[in-house]
Amino acid sequence: MNFKMLGIPGKLLVLTAFLPLLSISLSLPANAQGIAEYGGLMEMPRNIPTSHSQKTLNNLYGGAARNLSRTAPSAGSVGSAGGAGQAGAAGGGTGENLGQVMKLGQQAQIDLTQARKLSSEKKFDQAIALYRKSLAVREKFWAGRDPLTPEIYKEMAEIYAGQSKPEDAEEALKNSIASYAKLHGPGSKHTSVPLKRLGDIYDKRGEHWKSHDAYLQSFMLTERYEGENSKPAMELRLKMARKAVDLEKYSKAADFYKKAIELDQENDILTAEEQVKVLTEYVSVLRKLKRDAEADKLESAINAAS
Numbered sequence: 453m454n455f456k457m458l459g460i461p462g463k464l465l466v467l468t469a470f471l472p473l474l475s476i477s478l479s480l481p482a483n484a485q486g487i488a489e490y491g492g493l494m495e496m497p498r499n500i501p502t503s504h505s506q507k508t509l510n511n512l513y514g515g516a517a518r519n520l521s522r523t524a525p526s527a528g529s530v531g532s533a534g535g536a537g538q539a540g541a542a543g544g545g546t547g548e549n550l551g552q553v554m555k556l557g558q559q560a561q562i563d564l565t566q567a568r569k570l571s572s573e574k575k576f577d578q579a580i581a582l583y584r585k586s587l588a589v590r591e592k593f594w595a596g597r598d599p600l601t602p603e604i605y606k607e608m609a610e611i612y613a614g615q616s617k618p619e620d621a622e623e624a625l626k627n628s629i630a631s632y633a634k635l636h637g638p639g640s641k642h643t644s645v646p647l648k649r650l651g652d653i654y655d656k657r658g659e660h661w662k663s664h665d666a667y668l669q670s671f672m673l674t675e676r677y678e679g680e681n682s683k684p685a686m687e688l689r690l691k692m693a694r695k696a697v698d699l700e701k702y703s704k705a706a707d708f709y710k711k712a713i714e715l716d717q718e719n720d721i722l723t724a725e726e727q728v729k730v731l732t733e734y735v736s737v738l739r740k741l742k743r744d745a746e747a748d749k750l751e752s753a754i755n756a757a758s
Contacts (some may be wrong), residue, residue: 473747490555492734496735525642526707547579553593559589560586560590564604566582567579567580567582567604567607568607570582576611576614580608582614583607583608587605596635602627602628602631602635603628603677605625605631606628608624609625609628609649610649613649618653618656618657621653622650624652625650628646629647632646639673639675641677643669643670643673644670644674644677646671646690647673649664649665650666651691664695666718667688667691667692667695671685671688671689671691673693679719686715686716690730693733695737696708697737702737702740703704706741709730710729714729719745731754735754738750
């Protein structure tokens with residue numbers, strides 16, 4: 453069914469017929485826990501109080517951060533080399549003098565530029581080698597202070613994912629998240645994208661709780677910094693709804709779907725085709741909850757609009 457061919461009134465026909473079904477409030481009791489509460493219905497990101505989540509967050513912000521926790525040099529300036537030349541004492545206690553460190557920083561930037569060029573040319577193995585070479589210098593002299601380090605890890609993760617190397621991609625994304633956390637704090641908006649990509653890896657592996665936790669952190673950050681009406685927030689809200697289905701948390705899935713439909717009605721975020729998919733998935737969730745009367749009305753509205 454293509455609502456674009458029907459025009460806006462066609463799209464609104466389904467929503468107008470469906471609005472009475474959305475009259476139930478989304479508010480939850482004060483002691484509500486779980487996916488719906490922590491999936492963006494609260495304003496500020498917070499850790500999820502489940503054993504699954506705490507373990508995941510410890511892995512994300514603990515292990516990777518410890519791996520990157522080499523001692524940074526003391527205060528002083530070594531110039532700038534596209535992000536690698538951050539403040540630090542010459543050599544950082546490693547024996548290199550100021551001139552050597554500056555040359556290493558400049559070479560690290562040259563290596564990064566060449567790595568990106570090779571990546572664009574699909575010469576991925578050569579690109580990875582230069583990414584690693586650039587990272588070695590950055591982590592040795594400017595650990596935790598170089599703004600390009602997390603970006604490099606993120607770019608490496610994308611290459612690994614394209615090469616069907618999920619374990620390497622996972623490790624790179626964890627390092628990216630840990631690097632961003634050291635630079636900006638764990639609640640930084642910068643961690644949203646790598647968290648989402650990490651969730652995708654876990655999702656493909658069928659690790660539903662890990663995927664849920666990564667998506668949820670990304671969703672809360674995205675909603676906080678980009679707004680609940682943004683397209684990225686809507687995408688993650690629907691990922692949370694579908695993940696709730698995977699976890700057989702159908703009531704929570706219904707909350708997410710209902711909120712998504714309400715926001716789309718108010719802000720026209722989804723395309724007509726996306727809307728039909730969301731409504732159809734919501735029908736399936738309603739049937740899982742034995743709310744067949746609501747599901748029948750919604751299904752009739754969808755069929756009538758088609």
